Amino acid sequence: MSEKSWDRGAFFDVDGTLVSTNIAHAYAYYVFHRGTIFGTAQRVIKGLLMAPIYKATDWYNRKLFNEIFYRAYRGLSEDRLVELADDLCDAVLKPAVYPGAMDIIAEARRAGCKIVLCTGAVDITMRPLVSYLGADDLIANSLQFVEGFATGKVIPPIVEGANKANRIRDYCLQHGLRLDLSHAYSDSLSDYPMLAVVGRPTAVNADRRLRSHARAYDWPILDLR
Numbered sequence: 001m002s003e004k005s006w007d008r009g010a011f012f013d014v015d016g017t018l019v020s021t022n023i024a025h026a027y028a029y030y031v032f033h034r035g036t037i038f039g040t041a042q043r044v045i046k047g048l049l050m051a052p053i054y055k056a057t058d059w060y061n062r063k064l065f066n067e068i069f070y071r072a073y074r075g076l077s078e079d080r081l082v083e084l085a086d087d088l089c090d091a092v093l094k095p096a097v098y099p100g101a102m103d104i105i106a107e108a109r110r111a112g113c114k115i116v117l118c119t120g121a122v123d124i125t126m127r128p129l130v131s132y133l134g135a136d137d138l139i140a141n142s143l144q145f146v147e148g149f150a151t152g153k154v155i156p157p158i159v160e161g162a163n164k165a166n167r168i169r170d171y172c173l174q175h176g177l178r179l180d181l182s183h184a185y186s187d188s189l190s191d192y193p194m195l196a197v198v199g200r201p202t203a204v205n206a207d208r209r210l211r212s213h214a215r216a217y218d219w220p221i222l223d224l225r
Contacts, residue, residue, distance in 0.1 A: 009177045010108035011139075011168050011194065013186035014119040014126065017204045018105075018133065018224070019096040026125045027072060029088045030081060070143065073122075074152030078145045081124050089128035097133070098205070100224030105133055108183060114175070118168060118184075118194065120159050139167050165193035185222075189213060 015022040105115055115135040119126060123140040130138050144153040157163040172179050180199035184191075189209040195201035203214035203221045214221050 006112070006114040006175070007178055008111075008113050008181035008183070009116050009168075009172060009175075010105075010111075010113035010183040011116050011118045011171075011185070011198065012105070012135070013184075013188070013191050013194065013204075014117055014121060014129070016187035017185055018098060018101040018117075019093055019129075020098065020225075021092060021096040023069065023121050025092055025096075026088060026121065027069075029092050030073075030076060030084060033084055033087075070122075070141070070154050071152040073143055073150040076150045078124075078143075078148050078150065081122075081143075081150075085124050086128050088125060089132060093125075093129050094132060098224035100222070101133070104185070104204070104222065104224060105135070109134075111183075113183060114177065116168075116171065118159070118164055120164075137171075139164075139171060161190060162193045164191060165197040168194060168197055186210070195219070 012018055108115060114137065115133075116137045116139060117126060117130055117133070117135050118139040120141055123138060123142050126138055126140045129135075139159060141159050142155045144151045144155050157166070159167060168182075168184065169179060171177070172182060178199075179197060182198040183200040183202065184195050184198040185202045185204045186195055187203070187205040187210065188207055192210070192213065195203070201214075201217075201219050203210050203219055205223055205225055206214060206221055211221060213219075
């Protein structure tokens with residue numbers, strides 16, 4: 001289908017919706033394949049110490065969680081992240097794709113949708129998965145690099161919550177897609193703005209809070225697991 005023939009999009013959250021992994025799994029892969037034992041040990045210890053903070057902030061405020069979590073990438077080489085992305089996809093992401101993920105993407109494709117992954121994960125990590133899933137485009141976080149090394153900051157705006165909805169709205173405007181005909185899929189109530197901004201939201205592998213909202217608004221509820 002050509003670009004001009006699309007009039008609607010299907011925007012998929014990734015972690016928990018299409019795959020059972022999350023951004024921590026990708027970071028762990030990068031750390032354990034960094035190439036230096038000393039550097040790996042340092043980052044593993046720091047990650048373990050930070051785990052309770054990550055968990056608390058993820059529950060309380062997804063934007064704050066992203067800001068804190070991506071500080072862990074500080075000092076990682078952009079070239080190395082790109083080099084490892086395909087292997088990470090093969091070893092971590094592909095085996096974690098839910099059994100029904102390909103089916104729901106194919107169904108959206110048959111409905112005439114442009115398939116877009118919309119995720120708080122890093123774009124470098126997600127690009128091989130875009131290809132594997134047969135998606136058409138990607139909305140994701142981009143790390144800031146200076147002289148080839150990550151600064152620990154994400155180029156704003158961070159893709160989460162209301163910013164996800166804004167990015168989807170802007171994407172539809174830019175690409176001539178109708179929001180009222182577009183679909184969105186997510187597993188978490190933190191993505192309520194992303195689901196509410198489109199005409200056809202669907203709760204997928206929904207957590208308890210999202211399931212409750214989906215029932216109240218009469219949204220479809222699917223389980224791809």
